[in-house]
Amino acid sequence: MRKLKRLIALLLLLGPLALMAQNKNPLVTLSVKDQPLKEVFRSIQSQTGLNIAVTEKILSEAKKISLQVKDMPLEEVLEQCLKNSDLSYSIVEGTIIVKRNKCRAIPLLPMVRSLPVW
Structure with missing residues (x-):
C-alpha cells in the first residue's frame, strides 16, 4: 500500500513536467488568406x-x-x-x-557628386 502511494505521488509530480516538455514547441495548423x-x-x-504580447500599433x-500549414511547430509558423x-x-x-527589430533597413542612396560647370 505504501509503495502504491509513492508511485501515485511520483506520477502526480512527473505528469505535469512531461506535459510541459511536450508543449515546449506545440504544433499549429492554420489556413488563412489575407488575414x-x-x-x-x-x-x-x-x-x-x-499568451501573445504585442502592441496595437504593431x-x-x-x-x-x-x-x-498543418501540424507545423510553433516556431516555424x-x-x-x-x-x-x-x-x-x-x-x-x-x-x-512580438516586437520590431532594433535595426531597421535604411535604403542606401547613390552618392551624387557635383561636377563644376565650366
Whole structure:
C-alpha cells in the first residue's frame, strides 16, 4: 500500500513536467488568406494556450498574412508569419513577445557628386 502511494505521488509530480516538455514547441495548423496579423495570432493563441504580447500599433501596421500549414511547430509558423517584415519574436515563460527589430533597413542612396560647370 505504501509503495502504491509513492508511485501515485511520483506520477502526480512527473505528469505535469512531461506535459510541459511536450508543449515546449506545440504544433499549429492554420489556413488563412489575407488575414490581419491580429486574427492569425488569435488562432495561434487558441491552439497553443500561450499568451501573445504585442502592441496595437504593431498589429495595425502589419501586412495581411496568407498561410497554410498543418501540424507545423510553433516556431516555424511564427517565422513564416513574420518573414518579410521588420518584426521578430521571442518566447519567454509561456508568452510570445512580438516586437520590431532594433535595426531597421535604411535604403542606401547613390552618392551624387557635383561636377563644376565650366
